[in-house]
Each structure stands twice: as structure tokens, then as C-alpha cells.
Amino acid sequence: MQRRGFLKFALGGTVGLVASPAIWTTLYDLAYWTQNWGWIPRLQNGEDQSVATVSKLDGTPLKVRVNGGRVIRASGNKENEFSKGGLTPLAASEAQLLYCESRVKRPLKRGPDGGYAYIDWSEAERILKEKTKDAQGSLAFLTADASSSLNDVYSAFTAENGSQDFFFMPSDEQAANHAWRAMGGMGKIGYDIANSDCILSVGANFLDSWGTVAHNRAVFDETHPTDGSEAGQAIYYAGAMQNNTAAVADAWIPVKPGTEEIFLLGILGELAKNSLLVDPAISGLSAQYSPEAAAKACGCTAKQLENVVSALKNASRPLVFAGTAEGQSLGSGVHMLAIAINYMLGRINQDGGLVNLPEQAPLLPSAQSTADILERNFIAFCRQVADGSLAAPKLLFINDANPVYALSPNAKVQECFAKIAYKICFAAHWSETCAECDLVLPIAHGLERFDDVFTPYGSGSINWTLAKPVTEPHYQARPLGELIIALADELGLDLGVSDIPSLLEMRANALGADFQEYLESGATYQEANSAFTLPVISLMPLLTKKAPAKAPEFALHVYTNAAAGNPSTGIPPYANRAIADYQLQEGLCVAQMNKATAEKLGLADKTKAFVETQNGRMPVLVKLYEGIMPDTAAVMAGLGHTEFDRFSVNKGNNILQYTQIDMEAGSDLPVWSGAAKVVKG
Amino acid sequence: MAHFKDFTVRYGMVIDLDKCTGCGACMMSCQAENNVAPQEDASNKLRALNWLKVYRLSNGKEYPEHETVFLPRPCMQCGNPSCVTVCPVVATDKNEEGGIVSQVTPRCIGCRYCMASCPYHARYFNWFDPYWPGDLKEALSPDVSTRPRGVVEKCSFCHHRFMKAKDKAIANGEDPLMLPEEAYQTACTEACPNGAIVFGDLNNPEHRVYELKQSPYAFRLLERLGTDPQVYYLSKREWVRRLGDNYLEQEETGKPLQTLLNNSH
Ligand code: SF4
Numbered sequence: 001m002q003r004r005g006f007l008k009f010a011l012g013g014t015v016g017l018v019a020s021p022a023i024w025t026t027l028y029d030l031a032y033w034t035q036n037w038g039w040i041p042r043l044q045n046g047e048d049q050s051v052a053t054v055s056k057l058d059g060t061p062l063k064v065r066v067n068g069g070r071v072i073r074a075s076g077n078k079e080n081e082f083s084k085g086g087l088t089p090l091a092a093s094e095a096q097l098l099y100c101e102s103r104v105k106r107p108l109k110r111g112p113d114g115g116y117a118y119i120d121w122s123e124a125e126r127i128l129k130e131k132t133k134d135a136q137g138s139l140a141f142l143t144a145d146a147s148s149s150l151n152d153v154y155s156a157f158t159a160e161n162g163s164q165d166f167f168f169m170p171s172d173e174q175a176a177n178h179a180w181r182a183m184g185g186m187g188k189i190g191y192d193i194a195n196s197d198c199i200l201s202v203g204a205n206f207l208d209s210w211g212t213v214a215h216n217r218a219v220f221d222e223t224h225p226t227d228g229s230e231a232g233q234a235i236y237y238a239g240a241m242q243n244n245t246a247a248v249a250d251a252w253i254p255v256k257p258g259t260e261e262i263f264l265l266g267i268l269g270e271l272a273k274n275s276l277l278v279d280p281a282i283s284g285l286s287a288q289y290s291p292e293a294a295a296k297a298c299g300c301t302a303k304q305l306e307n308v309v310s311a312l313k314n315a316s317r318p319l320v321f322a323g324t325a326e327g328q329s330l331g332s333g334v335h336m337l338a339i340a341i342n343y344m345l346g347r348i349n350q351d352g353g354l355v356n357l358p359e360q361a362p363l364l365p366s367a368q369s370t371a372d373i374l375e376r377n378f379i380a381f382c383r384q385v386a387d388g389s390l391a392a393p394k395l396l397f398i399n400d401a402n403p404v405y406a407l408s409p410n411a412k413v414q415e416c417f418a419k420i421a422y423k424i425c426f427a428a429h430w431s432e433t434c435a436e437c438d439l440v441l442p443i444a445h446g447l448e449r450f451d452d453v454f455t456p457y458g459s460g461s462i463n464w465t466l467a468k469p470v471t472e473p474h475y476q477a478r479p480l481g482e483l484i485i486a487l488a489d490e491l492g493l494d495l496g497v498s499d500i501p502s503l504l505e506m507r508a509n510a511l512g513a514d515f516q517e518y519l520e521s522g523a524t525y526q527e528a529n530s531a532f533t534l535p536v537i538s539l540m541p542l543l544t545k546k547a548p549a550k551a552p553e554f555a556l557h558v559y560t561n562a563a564a565g566n567p568s569t570g571i572p573p574y575a576n577r578a579i580a581d582y583q584l585q586e587g588l589c590v591a592q593m594n595k596a597t598a599e600k601l602g603l604a605d606k607t608k609a610f611v612e613t614q615n616g617r618m619p620v621l622v623k624l625y626e627g628i629m630p631d632t633a634a635v636m637a638g639l640g641h642t643e644f645d646r647f648s649v650n651k652g653n654n655i656l657q658y659t660q661i662d663m664e665a666g667s668d669l670p671v672w673s674g675a676a677k678v679v680k681g
Numbered sequence: 682m683a684h685f686k687d688f689t690v691r692y693g694m695v696i697d698l699d700k701c702t703g704c705g706a707c708m709m710s711c712q713a714e715n716n717v718a719p720q721e722d723a724s725n726k727l728r729a730l731n732w733l734k735v736y737r738l739s740n741g742k743e744y745p746e747h748e749t750v751f752l753p754r755p756c757m758q759c760g761n762p763s764c765v766t767v768c769p770v771v772a773t774d775k776n777e778e779g780g781i782v783s784q785v786t787p788r789c790i791g792c793r794y795c796m797a798s799c800p801y802h803a804r805y806f807n808w809f810d811p812y813w814p815g816d817l818k819e820a821l822s823p824d825v826s827t828r829p830r831g832v833v834e835k836c837s838f839c840h841h842r843f844m845k846a847k848d849k850a851i852a853n854g855e856d857p858l859m860l861p862e863e864a865y866q867t868a869c870t871e872a873c874p875n876g877a878i879v880f881g882d883l884n885n886p887e888h889r890v891y892e893l894k895q896s897p898y899a900f901r902l903l904e905r906l907g908t909d910p911q912v913y914y915l916s917k918r919e920w921v922r923r924l925g926d927n928y929l930e931q932e933e934t935g936k937p938l939q940t941l942l943n944n945s946h
């Protein structure tokens with residue numbers, strides 16, 4: 001070959017090689033198979049520390065591993081007597097939630113075009129002060145966390161600003177508190193699950209998401225020895241679906257959504273048979289439904305109902321309570337009936353029964369008591385503001401709550417928001433509610449702040465666990481408690497406390513607990529229940545109770561997956577794997593129903609359909625599951641987020657936006673209605 | 682039956698299915714402990730990667746006879762691991778005291794023979810580049826290397842914890858092969874608030890698993906294949922035990938393989 005020819009060949013060959021994908025693919029493959037690449041995170045290692053605190057998401061006591069200043073992992077705290085070291089799936093996500101992309105990193109202000117722009121904290125503080133000053137006497141405050149002593153700061157701040165409009169998000173606690181107080185209970189209603197030997201739970205998924213979950217499950221562990229010896233606690237679960245609690249219960253009693261009251265009336269009737277207790281309220285009520293009629297209306301058999309009653313009667317420490325999945329209050333009627341049943345069984349203020357947890361005086365002079373706050377109803381407030389029967393507040397503070405996502409359109413949150421001149425969202429994570437507010441301020445995540453968990457709903461005794469920061473706040477987040485105290489100072493308001501650690505020390509002192517000791521150990525302070533003579537429970541309110549409504553023909557059962565976060569967290573990064581294919585598939589929420597139901601509706605397994613309610617039609621994928629009642633479809637809540645981060649969005653629809661709320665006659669408490677249809681897609 | 686290899690120490694689990702509520706705390710803890718990359722969408726279960734997965738089981742009957750049980754499935758760390766024998770590059774082995782089947786991801790060529798051979802679906806292929814968006818990588822544990830796309834991974838019984846426990850025992854002048862039960866526990870065991878998972882040395886009478894595995898309610902998954910799984914399950918419900926293997930209709934559960942073989946001759 002000549003020189004020129006060779007050069008041509010070499011040049012052509014080079015160009016050809018470079019242009020051909022072969023060489024790049026080979027290089028890529030080589031990098032791949034030799035694993036020689038830089039984009040896999042290299043691990044960092046530093047000094048290890050283990051810090052005891054508590055999860056502000058569900059009250060699980062934690063030991064958090066910090067390595068070289070980085071928060072690595074939340075584990076259970078084995079030394080904690082309340083939880084015995086157990087960890088819930090939500091609390092297991094704490095470290096990832098601390099760092100996830102949905103964190104609000106800097107203050108954000110909404111511009112006239114609706115878009116958000118970063119502002120610095122000094123500007124944010126100026127707006128905060130100005131707006132609060134302008135809204136004197138017209139401030140409303142909503143918080144998602146009913147178990148924090150910091151509510152004393154927030155409610156005192158609201159009161160000092162001339163308003164009483166301090167609200168919790170709607171919950172079972174609100175309805176149960178209302179029932180308890182109406183029937184003569186004086187403090188907080190308590191459920192002594194730890195000392196009961198027979199539990200009937202109507203709808204409350206108490207081994208998964210209801211009440212003091214980590215504690216309930218530690219009790220379950222203790223009462224159910226792995227060595228096969230006899231269990232120390234019988235569990236009966238009544239509800240529409242064989243859920244997590246039902247899977248390990250001694251018996252599952254199918255009860256259709258919307259018929260919980262009827263079921264409890266049936267139990268009451270059966271208990272009243274041959275009972276020496278003569279009470280006009282009981283006889284009036286038990287006459288409404290014979291066990292047979294109640295069973296028929298609920299969808300269970302009379303035998304199942306009778307079996308539960310005989311188990312309750314034969315147990316030495318039975319306990320009956322009712323509840324729902326997150327935020328789906330059933331009104332106060334079910335709780336009144338559950339209280340009446342406990343009363344019939346002689347279980348009020350008894351070990352392992354319903355106990356009166358003494359009311360704790362607020363820590364700050366102008367703070368409102370938890371029981372009073374619980375009497376205030378955010379949904380009623382929104383509806384009244386929306387329809388103009390109540391003047392809209394000028395300013396709304398929202399602390400880590402996500403009502404825009406979590407509440408049914410019947411709550412009229414959006415319409416209410418539209419009438420409020422200025423809305424400020426204090427949020428750790430960017431949520432659907434943030435996206436409706438004028439100012440969004442980054443607040444410290446639960447692992448970045450001082451806080452506490454004080455006798456959360458579902459407790460059986462007064463208890464208290466301290467949360468302390470395991471790390472400095474990330475990004476520009478600030479602890480809300482400190483921010484509100486500073487704001488009060490600026491406005492010349494005296495809340496009676498200088499900082500949050502002092503407030504928590506006040507709590508410790510009020511309980512007679514050693515603050516430093518609890519701060520270091522992460523232990524849960526627990527008060528022994530004294531032998532109360534009070535309250536005297538009165539069944540009188542039941543006399544005026546309306547007869548329960550008839551069951552809907554077809555019912556929607558909305559349930560939660562404890563791993564998949566809550567409305568304020570979105571779906572934690574690792575939780576996607578814990579969402580099962582019977583909850584989300586092909587981008588659609590799954591509606592589970594049994595074969596007979598599907599056949600009746602002309603639907604087959606894995607076909608597309610719509611859940612239809614008064615609030616619209618939601619696409620779903622049908623999946624057959626025999627652990628669910630006839631004429632009922634179960635859909636998981638917690639999907640369909642439009643905000644948060646990549647781990648939360650593009651996953652089905654938000655079923656909560658298709659649910660309906662009615663207001664309970666008498667109490668005006670929200671009752672989630674299960675009426676729905678499923679139609680072919 | 683002969684073992685692939687005999688060990689003085691054989692770590693294993695006994696999982697009480699009558700205590701599991703299927704909450705997934707074990708799954709969540711496992712991912713955080715072992716730096717499993719989070720997945721934006723894990724709804725396609727053929728592409729989702731789980732070292733530990735909780736299944737919902739059914740007794741197969743129609744409503745109202747239906748019953749549900751949840752079953753957490755880690756790697757069974759089989760005594761006779763079919764995955765090990767098929768691996769062409771010895772990226773997986775069962776060769777260390779403790780009896781844990783290793784997975785050496787830097788050596789794995791991603792051929793997935795092991796996945797095909799594992800009867801328990803305990804092995805997963807990394808279909809995607811591992812990615813911890815934003816600051817999420819701050820929460821990476823320093824104990825377990827991250828893995829690239831294109832390799833197979835599986836549960837290791839938190840092997841790094843075993844190493845740490847042994848190091849500690851050696852430093853204290855104790856026998857690393859006689860660890861007390863609490864010295865080495867997996868992340869899922871620790872997490873389970875119901876105490877459904879019991880972990881320890883199956884050969885050590887001091888460990889709870891030693892007794893528990895002999896319970897009349899104990900069974901293993903597909904044990905008649907001869908894989909000799911080191912994970913046992915407990916259930917008082919016969920139908921649950923029956924789901925553990927392919928039983929004939931009239932056949933009783935709880936019969937060791939040898940008895941069956943003897944009877945068949
Ligand atoms: S943590 Fe325990 S109860 Fe929850 S799924 Fe795992 S084994 Fe079951």
C-alpha cells in the first residue's frame with residue numbers, strides 16, 4: 001500500500017470508528033462491567049453516635065444513628081419501656097425524610113403571578129410580623145400534631161392575638177373526646193390496651209396505624225409469645241376488610257362501612273339481654289336492633305356477633321373501642337356506643353378498660369386546654385367561612401398540616417382559603433397545602449428540634465417522651481416553636497416562656513419528672529393510673545341519639561398503609577417498595593373487592609373501572625381479594641400526590657378527594673361517608 | 682441430607698407468621714441499613730428490588746371463609762444454595778462460618794443464573810442506576826457499599842453487623858463463634874415491633890431459634906426441594922403451613938423430607 005493510501009485508510013478508519021456507536025458502547029460496557037464509574041456514591045465514614053429521641057410522626061421512641069454529623073438511620077429504642085425497641089415503618093423513614101427533596105429549603109413567597117420566589121429570612125420575618133400585626137383578633141391557626149406540648153405556645157400565641165381559632169386537623173380523637181365529655185368524662189379518654197385481656201376494635205387498625213402504635217404492638221408481642229404458649233390477650237377486629245390487625249386477630253367480624261353504630265347497637269342489645277343493669281338509655285337503644293337485625297344490617301352473622309359478646313363477657317378485663325383510618329372520623333355516635341358497652345361491662349376506670357386520663361393544665365397562662373381545642377371543629381369552620389356564615393380570618397397559620405390533600409371537597413377547604421386574605425404555611429415538606437399559601441416558611445423536621453409527645457390519643461395512661469434535635473436544622477429551616485416565641489416578643493406579647501427547652505422543662509416539672517434524665521435517656525415517662533372514682537359516666541346523651549342511618553348499598557372502604565407516609569410527609573423515599581401491587585398498579589389505585597361483588601358489577605380481576613362518588617369518578621384497577629365484604633371496595637389513601645417529590649407524585653389518585661363528609665346531627669362533627677359505586681372503565 | 686458445607690455456626694431466622702401484621706417496618710429498615718437505592722416507582726414488581734419482601738397470603742377460600750396472613754421473605758441462606766452452584770464467577774458463595782450466603786457484587790457479571798435458580802425469588806437484578814436524589818445520600822450508611830446497575834443483590838442477614846460483632850468479641854477476648862444472641866441481630870429483627878422475627882445461631886442451644894425451629898408449628902418454604910433453608914416460619918394455622926410447600930391434598934404437613942422419602946420406598 002502506498003503512503004497516501006495508508007493515510008486514507010487510517011483516516012477513514014478513525015472517522016468510521018468514532019462515528020460508529022460500537023466504540024462508545026464498548027467503552028460504556030467496559031466501564032459498566034468493570035464497575036469503573038464515578039456516579040455510585042462513595043461512602044463516607046465518621047464518628048458514630050447514637051442519640052435517643054422520639055419520632056414526631058407517630059410517637060415511636062427512637063435511637064438515631066449519627067455518623068460524622070450525618071443522620072444515618074432511625075431505629076427503635078430498646079431501653080424504652082413503652083415501645084420495647086419496636087420501630088414502625090413510618091418512623092423508620094425519619095432519616096430519609098430529613099434529607100429528601102421535598103424539604104422546604106428556604107422561605108418562599110408567592111408572587112402576583114402565582115409563582116413562588118425565594119426570599120431571605122429577614123424579609124420573611126418582616127412579612128410575618130406585619131401580617132400578624134394587621135390581623136390582630138383575626139388569626140386562625142391549624143396544626144396537625146395534637147400531642148405536642150408546643151401547642152401551648154401556638155394556642156397562647158393565637159389567644160394573645162385576640163383569637164380562639166386554634167384548630168387540630170379532624171381526627172378520631174376529636175370525636176372520641178366529644179363523646180367522652182358529653183357522657184361525663186372529665187379529662188381525656190384513655191384506652192388501657194396494655195392491661196386488657198380481650199379487645200374488640202371496631203374499625204381501629206390499632207396494630208398498624210391507630211393510637212400509640214409502637215406501644216400497642218409491644219403489648220401484642222408480649223401477650224402473644226412466639227413459643228406457641230397461650231396468648232394473654234384475645235383480639236377481635238370488626239371492619240370491612242381483613243387488614244393488618246385482622247390478620248393476627250382471633251376473629252375478624254365483617255362490618256360494612258357506615259354500619260359501625262348498628263354493630264355496636266347489636267352488641268349492646270346482646271349484652272343487655274339478661275343484664276341486671278336497667279337503664280332507660282340502654283333499653284331504648286338495645287330495642288332499636290336485635291343482634292340478628294344488627295348482624296344483617298352490618299353484613300356479619302348473628303353468631304359472630306354473639307361470639308364476640310360472649311368473649312367480652314367471659315374475659316376478665318375486656319375493652320371495646322372504635323376508630324378509623326387517618327382522618328376519617330365517624331362522628332361521636334360510635335364512640336358513645338363504645339363507651340356505653342364498656343360501661344355495661346363495668347370497664348370504666350378499670351385496669352385494662354376505658355380510663356379517664358386527668359386533664360393536664362396548660363403550661364402557659366393564655367394557652368388553651370387540649371380538650372377545649374378538640375371541641376373546635378376545623379371542617380365546620382371551613383364550611384362556615386366558605387358559605388359566609390362566619391367572617392373569614394385575615395390570617396391563617398398552618399403548621400405542617402395538609403388539609404388541601406387530606407380533606408374531602410365537602411370540607412370546602414379551598415373555598416375557605418380563597419376567602420382568607422393571607423395564608424402562611426410552616427412546613428418541613430412542600431405539600432399540596434403549601435402550594436395554596438402566600439408564604440411558605442421552612443421549619444425544622446422532627447429530628448432537628450426540641451419537642452415532645454405528650455399522651456397521644458390512644459394512650460392508656462399519662463405518658464410523655466421528649467424529642468431533642470439529633471442534628472442542627474438543615475437548609476434554612478427553623479424550629480417553629482422558637483419562631484413563634486420570637487414573633488410574640490417582636491409584637492410585645494408575653495407568652496410566659498422564653499424558649500422551647502424551658503417549656504418542655506415546665507412539662508417535666510408539672511409531671512414531677514426529671515427533665516435532664518428524660519432528655520438524655522429518651523425514656524417515656526408513664527404515670528400509673530390511680531383508682532379513680534370519677535367520672536360518673538352518664539348514658540343520658542344516648543337517649544337523644546338519632547337512630548343510625550341505613551348502610552349504603554355499595555360502600556367504599558378507605559384505608560391507609562402505615563409505611564406510605566401521612567398527608568404531611570408524602571411518600572417517604574423507601575416506602576414505594578412497601579406499597580403492594582394490591583394498592584397501586586399500572587399507575588392506578590387498586591380497588592380491591594371480592595369475586596362475588598366484581599361479578600355482580602360485571603368486573604373482572606385486573607380490569608379498569610371507576611370509583612364514583614358525589615365528588616366525581618376516580619379511575620381504578622380492580623383486584624380480587626376475598627378478605628373484604630360483599631358490595632364493598634377498598635382503596636388505599638395516601639396516593640395521588642401532586643406535590644412533595646419524585647417519590648410521591650405520579651402514583652394513582654387521591655381517594656380522599658372523592659370521599660364525602662356529612663356533619664353528624666347534634667355534634668356537628670364530620671362523618672366520612674362510604675357511599676360509592678364502582679362502574680366499568 | 683448432606684449440606685453444601687457444614688458449619689459450627691449457622692445463623693437463621695424463625696418468623697412467627699401469626700405475629701406479623703405486614704406493616705413493612707422490616708422492609709423499610711432493611712433498605713436503610715443496607716443502602717438499597719430508593720425507587721421512584723416500585724409498582725412494577727418485576728423491576729422492584731427487595732432484599733426483604735412482605736407478601737400477603739390467602740387461604741384461597743372465598744369470602745366469608747377467607748383468611749389472610751403476611752409473610753416476610755428474606756434470603757433463606759439455604760444450606761444447599763442452588764444460587765451458589767450456578768454462579769459462573771463465584772460471585773456468590775457459602776463458605777464462611779455463620780452459614781450466610783455471600784453476594785460479592787463487584788464480582789457479579791449480571792448473568793442472573795442465580796435468580797433463575799433461586800426458588801424463593803430472593804435475588805434481584807439492579808435494572809436502574811442507583812440514585813439518591815438531592816441530599817438523600819447523606820443518610821447512606823458507611824457500612825454497606827452501594828451497588829451499580831447490572832448486578833444481582835440479595836439479603837445478607839446484615840453481614841456487616843456480624844463482622845462488627847465478631848470484631849468486638851475478638852477485641853474483648855471472647856470467642857467470635859459463640860456470640861450471645863443479642864450481640865448480632867439483623868436490622869429487620871430489631872425493627873419488628875411485634876417481635877415476629879427471631880434471629881440467632883440455629884446450632885446454638887442458648888439462642889431462641891434453636892428451640893423455636895423445632896416447634897410443631899415450624900416449617901420452611903419448599904423444604905422438600907432439599908435447599909435446607911435457614912429461615913423457618915411458624916404458624917398455628919395448618920393452611921399457612923400447607924402453603925409452604927406443594928403438598929398433595931391428603932398429605933400431612935410437618936413431615937421431614939427423609940420420612941417422606943423413606944415412606945415412598
Ligand atoms: S416488621 Fe414485623 S410485623 Fe411488620 S412486616 Fe416485618 S415482620 Fe411483619
Ligand code: SF4
Nearest residue numbers: 756757759762764799
Ligand atoms: S434463598 Fe435463593 S438466594 Fe438465598 S441462598 Fe437460597 S437459593 Fe440462594
